[in-house]
Amino acid sequence: MSISDINTYMNQVGRKARTASRALAAARTGQKNHALNSIADLLDARRETLMAENRKDLDAGRDKGLSEALLDRLELTSARIDAMIEGLRQIAALPDPIGGIFDMNYRPTGIQVGRMRVPLGVVGIIYESRPNVTADAAALCLKSGNATVLRGGSEAFHSNQAIAGAIQEGLEQAGLPGDAVQVVETTDREAVGAMITMPEYIDVIIPRGGKGLIERISRDARVPVIKHLDGICHVYVDDEADPQKAFDVCLNAKTQRYGTCNTLETLLVHDTIAEDFLPVMAKAYSEKGVELRGCDKTCAILGESCVPATEEDWDTEYLAPILSIRVVDSLDQAMDHIEEHSSRHTESIITENITKARRFLQEVDSSSVMVNASTRFADGFEYGLGAEIGISTDKFHARGPVGLEGLTSVKFIVLGDGHVRE
Amino acid sequence: MSISDINTYMNQVGRKARTASRALAAARTGQKNHALNSIADLLDARRETLMAENRKDLDAGRDKGLSEALLDRLELTSARIDAMIEGLRQIAALPDPIGGIFDMNYRPTGIQVGRMRVPLGVVGIIYESRPNVTADAAALCLKSGNATVLRGGSEAFHSNQAIAGAIQEGLEQAGLPGDAVQVVETTDREAVGAMITMPEYIDVIIPRGGKGLIERISRDARVPVIKHLDGICHVYVDDEADPQKAFDVCLNAKTQRYGTCNTLETLLVHDTIAEDFLPVMAKAYSEKGVELRGCDKTCAILGESCVPATEEDWDTEYLAPILSIRVVDSLDQAMDHIEEHSSRHTESIITENITKARRFLQEVDSSSVMVNASTRFADGFEYGLGAEIGISTDKFHARGPVGLEGLTSVKFIVLGDGHVRE
Structure with a gap:
């Protein structure tokens, strides 16, 4: 797809994600699980299409002279499609972190104060060649009630779009907005620059890839980044x-x-x-x-x-x-x-x-x-987190392996009976 | 104090804070409380000096034509010194959030996995005229095991330095490094720019002041910001x-x-x-x-x-x-x-x-x-948080009123008996 004005396009993507995030935050657990299982079913039914689209990427990669290691990471074998499907079903089976209320106590004034776990909003994922990240990351964000904007590597473009098609159909089958997971439809690098500088539409960026990618994104981002640099x-x-x-x-x-x-x-x-x-x-x-x-x-x-x-x-x-x-x-x-x-x-x-x-x-x-x-x-x-979207080497927000809880925030809830402050 | 090279100076401040943060992270609860109570005692003993230094700021403020409202916020009355002292003693009496271990469970492999609450490291506070923030913010950061770099408004320079003197002496009386709380000794605006762009030395910035200040800092910061914008x-x-x-x-x-x-x-x-x-x-x-x-x-x-x-x-x-x-x-x-x-x-x-x-x-x-x-x-x-360093209107890390826990992170701890991964 050729998109002439990247910034306008990314703004549309962001706006749609923000709108979808509101529906997703209010979605019932059963609906989210239904969507995850539908996506798994669709990927299963579309193996041939997925592998055909993946072959386009592999052929283009070979023409571009990608290394054998990169081509291997790019390939969607039947076993890897199985793993994606299994991952989706596992995430469907995890407890829903959203809406949980904790630390609910009466205060001396008579009000009850507690905290409720809520989604972050819109999560942006920027990743390199492995196309399975498209399904894994979308599934974790979906389960934790967040809308997602995914920007995969250009070398996996056709594979990612094919997976994205299944995700959007699965969402719609469950009565959720297809825009809740959007895979950016351009390989223009400018799209990354736009994505990391839209705090009005994207609440957090998770880069997955080499150190160079992560350093560049952390340096230029205008939104919080959950980042994983070295493991020494x-x-x-x-x-x-x-x-x-x-x-x-x-x-x-x-x-x-x-x-x-x-x-x-x-x-x-x-x-x-x-x-x-x-x-x-x-x-x-x-x-x-x-x-x-x-x-x-x-x-x-x-x-x-x-x-x-x-x-x-x-x-x-x-x-x-x-x-x-x-x-x-x-x-x-x-x-x-x-x-x-x-x-x-x-x-x-x-x-x-x-x-x-x-x-x-x-x-x-x-x-x-x-x-x-x-x-x-x-x-x-x-560690028993059920799944992992990355390992944070920062101390702010999430630290160490980041599971569903790392993709959430908490708000305070207060219950009274006409209580006023003296 | 006139400082010719602001960046070099701020780098020194940052490096000293980072070093002190290690001692503070390992400090015992009793030591931190001792420091807080010593600072309270010193402020009590130095009321006359504090008020004399504050009068220098008030006189300069009047000469500069500060509004009556600003002059009022700047003034350190005896009642306000009482409130600072009382705040320090209250924070000493709060439970220590650091070192708490939770969610410690055996995993199927036989390892025990849990989480331990730890300090963020170095907290930078940028604030406007109220000098009492110097003591309040330092106390909250100290109790939560963080080193602090404080940058107050230029109009409160003498008041802040006088409070800083008591804080450093109190720290040293408890056997903690005086550098654990540093008040920037220059009113040059460049110091703020340096402070918010030193991720190697400062882990989080908390701006306290008007919307303009907070927006400017959030826009230019290269470290995470706990920010509070409007309350509509x-x-x-x-x-x-x-x-x-x-x-x-x-x-x-x-x-x-x-x-x-x-x-x-x-x-x-x-x-x-x-x-x-x-x-x-x-x-x-x-x-x-x-x-x-x-x-x-x-x-x-x-x-x-x-x-x-x-x-x-x-x-x-x-x-x-x-x-x-x-x-x-x-x-x-x-x-x-x-x-x-x-x-x-x-x-x-x-x-x-x-x-x-x-x-x-x-x-x-x-x-x-x-x-x-x-x-x-x-x-x-x-809400029963005991104290509050600000109210976060962001969703990342802390949301809503930020108490001691908002100034901490958690790390994973793993106990085994020679366990290896299969």
Whole structure:
């Protein structure tokens, strides 16, 4: 679709989203679930169309010379369509966060004051190539009573539009406005600029994609952004650690998956146990093909199975089979290192000492802080949020894995019987 | 104090605040309360100095031709110093929000997942002439474990610096870093620009002052802002309202105080009761000296005790003895009017009908929504928050009156026993 005036078009999109958000905020739980299940049914019935539209994107991507990794992320296989459908049905089965009333108490004046959970309004999602985000993100926003404006990557244009068609039909089948989920019908980059500067129509932006995208959006946005930047996660193995637990957690946190944001990137080891612990650990890592980059002490212990780390290593999210290791002389030095180099995503301490565990939990300023557990657990599903729209490394509004509740706000409600203020 | 390079100076302030915030986040409740009580004692002991410094500001203000209203707000009387001291002691007596752990549950994998309340980090407060804000805001931030950078109005410079001296001494008496509360030592406007664009040092900005100040800061800030713009509050008197409750609430909501943001500005009345209700109400308002501006129907009923409202009236926060009145034909028309004209601060319905009350509570999208109660109750003290740093008309993070909890975030905590992810 060619759209001549992007700003006018985006203003229309925003206005329609704002209008639809009012109907969605008042929608009954059953209606929202009906829409989610209808969308799942429609995606199921339209597999052939979805894959045909996806092939257009794949062909165009190959012509444009996209990497195999990007083409793989772009592809809508039958299994991925199954996963989208399953995701929609799971979200339909989650409890509805909207309308819940809590902290309802009488005040000395006689009024009753409580709080009610309400939608944020309109959520804007800006994402890169994976077309399944279109269905996942729309479903989370819909369940939490928000209207959504989705702006996917240009390389997934046809796939996203095909999914959008099913979403809008599913909404209408449930008696909800089709405009409650709009997928931007242009690949013009100007649309992103317009989207992030319309506080009158969009209440929050969630960018999902590479660091460059997220930094650019955070810098230029005129609306709040739920953003997830680096995951430079640490495990600190204390001198009072149980060696088996330390081994299990350090191996899992680094090697269970390399490309995820909750993967261990820097291992801190207390020096009184380093000579025993590091060689055992290094052997296991080397069997997995993990490259080790250590501080001087680490290299002295590990010899040629380790290369010297540079200052840059401590600030690097490898997302790869590489691990930096530093020997520290105390819990305080470990926490100082974390304070300086962590991206405040997830850190874990391995210790049997409850006093040190309590200090670590209280003093480490990250979105997830753990004791004797793998950093890989930092995830909305593992935490029981039911689903996750992202992981916030900010402290304002939502922090850590963001589920349905992160897409809501609360208002105060007051009940009286003609009460007036004295 | 003359400072030649404002940006360098503000960077130093920011860096010191960030460092102090770490100590404050780890401070024990007793230490924070000790500091608050010490500051109260010091302000009490230094009344003469405070008033002498305040007189410098008052003299300069008079020379500059400040209005009597502004001079009045600027003055630190003995009663106002008492109120500051009392406020500090009250905040010391509030429960500490920091470190509280909640929603701690076992997950199917065997890990325990919960959430811990933590400070935001560094809070920046930008405010206008009232010097008491220096003590109030510092106290709330301190109790919630945040470092604070305060930038008061230039007209209150000497008063603010004198209060700042007591605050820093009080912090140090409790063994906390004096830098935990810094009052910017320059009146240069550039300092504000620097303060709102340092996300590396300041986590949130709270502007307190006129609409112009808040709009300017919100537009230019590169950090999140907890902002409070207009309070265009509505009361809707339904056809099933109890006449006495309607009368009491409408009179109180408009006339108990005129200059507050939770004061009634537009009254909506159902047309089947308008002929009975409006003349009684108008008589009471006229006895209080309230000017009435009505829609055509209102003017037809009230005759010469009412002037015609213009379109602009529906969007005006008078903060004065003026009220706009519109007759509506249904709850839906009342809610449509509110949707279009409300600033989303506080709205109240007067009705005995529970179905209409439930709809109003659910569908009206304002930070406080009430049934049969005066809008004047929308206040942190009345709601039992203990204290209030402002009223947020945004939905992101905090909404409505912001107490200690609005100055905090939560992190996830995970306890395991060597658990790894499968």
